[in-house]
Amino acid sequence: MAETAFRPFQTSLDPDRALALVRAATDGAEDGELFLERRRSEVLHFDDGRVKTASYDASEGFGLRAVKGEVAGYAHATEISEPALKRAVETARLAVGDGGGVMAPGPKPTNRRLYTDADPIAGAEFPVKIETLREIDAFARDLDPRVVQVSATIMASHQEVEILRPDGLHVTDVRPMTRVNVSVIVEQNGRRESGVAGGGGRLGLDGLLDPADWQAKAREALRIALVNLDAEPAPAGVMDIVLGPGWPGILLHEAIGHGLEGDFNRKGSSAFAGLMGRQVAAKGVTVLDDGTLPDRRGSLSVDDEGTPSGRNVLIEDGILTGFMQDRQNARLMGVEPTGNGRRESFQHIPMPRMTNTYMLGGDTDPSEIVAGLEDGIWAVGFGGGQVDITNGKFVFSCTEAYRVRNGKVGAPVKGATLIGDGPSALMRIQALGNDMALDPGMGNCGKAGQWVPVGVGQPTVRIGGLTVGGAAA
Numbered sequence: 001m002a003e004t005a006f007r008p009f010q011t012s013l014d015p016d017r018a019l020a021l022v023r024a025a026t027d028g029a030e031d032g033e034l035f036l037e038r039r040r041s042e043v044l045h046f047d048d049g050r051v052k053t054a055s056y057d058a059s060e061g062f063g064l065r066a067v068k069g070e071v072a073g074y075a076h077a078t079e080i081s082e083p084a085l086k087r088a089v090e091t092a093r094l095a096v097g098d099g100g101g102v103m104a105p106g107p108k109p110t111n112r113r114l115y116t117d118a119d120p121i122a123g124a125e126f127p128v129k130i131e132t133l134r135e136i137d138a139f140a141r142d143l144d145p146r147v148v149q150v151s152a153t154i155m156a157s158h159q160e161v162e163i164l165r166p167d168g169l170h171v172t173d174v175r176p177m178t179r180v181n182v183s184v185i186v187e188q189n190g191r192r193e194s195g196v197a198g199g200g201g202r203l204g205l206d207g208l209l210d211p212a213d214w215q216a217k218a219r220e221a222l223r224i225a226l227v228n229l230d231a232e233p234a235p236a237g238v239m240d241i242v243l244g245p246g247w248p249g250i251l252l253h254e255a256i257g258h259g260l261e262g263d264f265n266r267k268g269s270s271a272f273a274g275l276m277g278r279q280v281a282a283k284g285v286t287v288l289d290d291g292t293l294p295d296r297r298g299s300l301s302v303d304d305e306g307t308p309s310g311r312n313v314l315i316e317d318g319i320l321t322g323f324m325q326d327r328q329n330a331r332l333m334g335v336e337p338t339g340n341g342r343r344e345s346f347q348h349i350p351m352p353r354m355t356n357t358y359m360l361g362g363d364t365d366p367s368e369i370v371a372g373l374e375d376g377i378w379a380v381g382f383g384g385g386q387v388d389i390t391n392g393k394f395v396f397s398c399t400e401a402y403r404v405r406n407g408k409v410g411a412p413v414k415g416a417t418l419i420g421d422g423p424s425a426l427m428r429i430q431a432l433g434n435d436m437a438l439d440p441g442m443g444n445c446g447k448a449g450q451w452v453p454v455g456v457g458q459p460t461v462r463i464g465g466l467t468v469g470g471a472a473a
Contacts, residue, residue, distance in 0.1 A: 003119075006038040006060070006160035009170075012080040019168060021082075022064070025089040026166045028099020031067040031327055032092070033305060034164040036060075036080060037346040041157035042121045046133035048149055063346040066092040067328050068101045074349045104331055106169045107307040114294045114301045114309075115202035117174035120156040123204045129154050132209050140184055140218040146229075147222065148192070149185040152214075154178075156205055163306040171306040177201075177297070177453060179442060180208045184221040188229050195224030196399075199440025201295045224381065224400055227412045234401065234416035234470030240376035240430070241418060241466045242369055242404070246437040248379060249456035253357050253445070254387045255394040255422035256287065260314050260322075261340070261352040261447075262329035264389055271392040271423050272320060280320045281426035284362055287315040289324050291339055291355030297441040298356040298455035305341035305350055312338045314357075315426075326352045344450040354445060358457030362432025366460040369431045371407040377416055377468055378402045378409060392422030395469075417469035425463050433460030 009015040018034065026032035038060040045053035063076040064085065073095030075088035136152040156178045163171040181198030197220035200208055207213055243251065264270035272280060281287070291300045291309025300309045305327050314322050325333070326341030329352055342353035370378055381400035387393065398416040402409050438457035445454040 006162070008036045008080050008162060013082060013085065017082060018085065018164060021085050021089050022164055023166045025064055025092045026066045026103065027096070028101050029066040029068045029096045029103065030101040030331065031104050032065045032166060034062060034064050035304065035343070035346055036062045036162045037159065039157065039159045039345065040121060042155070044129050044133060044154045045151070046137055046153070047151045049137060051130060051133070059345070061346045062088070063348070064088040064092045065349060066095050068096050070332065071095045072328065072349060076347045103166060104327065106165050106167045107171070107302070107305065107337070109169065109171070110302065110308040112301055112308060114292060114299050116176060116204060118176065118204055119158045120176045120178045120204045121158055123206060124209055128209070132214070135211070136182060136214050136218060139215060140182065140222065143218065143222050144186065144226070146186040146188050147184055148187045151183040153181040154205070161304070165306065169306065171302055173301050175202060175300070176204065178203060178205050178208055180214055180217060181442070182214065182217045182221045184218070184225050186222070186225045186229060191229060193225050193228035195221040195226070195228065197221040197224070199442050201297045201441040202299060203295045227400055228414055231412040231414035232403070234377070234413035234468065235403065236468060236470040238465055238467050240373055240462060240464050241468070242373055242376065242378045243458065243461045243463065244378070244380035245366070245433065245435045245459050246457060247439040248382050249358055249439060249458035250382050250443065251385065251394065251396050251418070252287065252359055252458055253354060253443070253454065253456045254385055255392055256426060257289070257354050257357045258387065258389050258447070259392055259422060260324060261354070262323045262325040262333060263352050265323050266329050266333050269390055271390060271421070275320050278320055279318050280423060281315050281318040282429040283318045284432055285315060285318050285426060285429055286313065286360040287357070288313050288360065289340065289354055289357045293356050293455070296356050296438065296455045297443060297453045298354065300339070300355060303339045303341045304343045305337070307337045307339045307341060309339035309355060324352050324354060326350050342452050344452060348450050351448065351450070353447060353452055354454050356438065356455030356457070358436070358438060359459065359461070361434050361436030361459035363434050364431050366433040366435050369433055369460050369462050370404060370409065372431065372462065373404040373407060376404050377413065378404050379416065379418065387422070393420070394422060395419050413470065415471050419467040419469055425466065428464040429461060430464050431462040435459050
């Protein structure tokens, strides 16, 4: 049974008195807002033939912020009440000091809705979800006798947000999120390998619980695991690389995307700082951050400051044209906010964050790009990675990759890591496929201890001269 809608100004706070307190907190400040949130989430995890985890979490609270210059005062509470808000005012005002600031213009209101407001947790009964997990387990095991272990997870959450600004602007957003994951372990001649597939977005569970959807995920997880059963040790050395479409855009997200967030550039700590208007990538390379894609994992009707999300061109035809901005960093840099002010929850202060970050496709057939690889690696799937924002240096592990010689795809390789730096890799892009694709909806991004859902995407891309770390000579 669905819960009643989140209406804090009807149930917990008098709207006029709340507005007066927000104005008291931000008097003499340059910006600020009251952010109220209720979030509920459910995770059902089926592992090795049994329900391993069945969790339900619920939280609500508010965060009050006052901003002056580079300083932000922030207070949050799990109790939504006038006494709690009064106490928060005292803390937030510490950032304002003697005042003297001029309040920045607020965001422009929007009625745009990029996703449903229906609660996905209530969209299917609990027994139906459990039975679906059992069916996934049985189906995956029946696909191949080499399957020795199956894990499946159904996740759903419902986030309700209200934002009240000192100018009286009142913004609401209701954000669903769902995801189904399938993991398979296979064994052959004493060797075990795994494969994982999953995805979802800001939508209900209906489509994800459809057998056609989860069966495709199970088959893909099995395919990856079987590929790795035959994998040889990856070579080591400097060579050309072809990245597959879709999820491999996580390398773009980490190695380049973070470096294009406003705070890193305002402080001069990004490898891209001071390069606005200059060529930072090969001709033909265009990179966007787009929070306006319907139903996508990283999309937002409005960001966590109330700014409508945007389709922001970051790099156009190789030229750096923009950064991702929240309100504070945009004001300090003398530019407009881009709808990228995000926070993990009411307990966190907003900062510039990516939404859906992707590279546009070119006009080359992907098979031609692979065929043009004389000696290198074709990397189709990626796992974890690390990046240093200050210089863009990255290390990424491949979960599915193939050796290519003289344009011919050979054996799969295991243990390959790609090593390079984002700015250099951008300049060494040699070809872009006509197969741009977004990821299936499974990305999470961490920054300064905060995690938010994101999307990535790219076409098939060939990059010259990356370092490959591997076990083979």
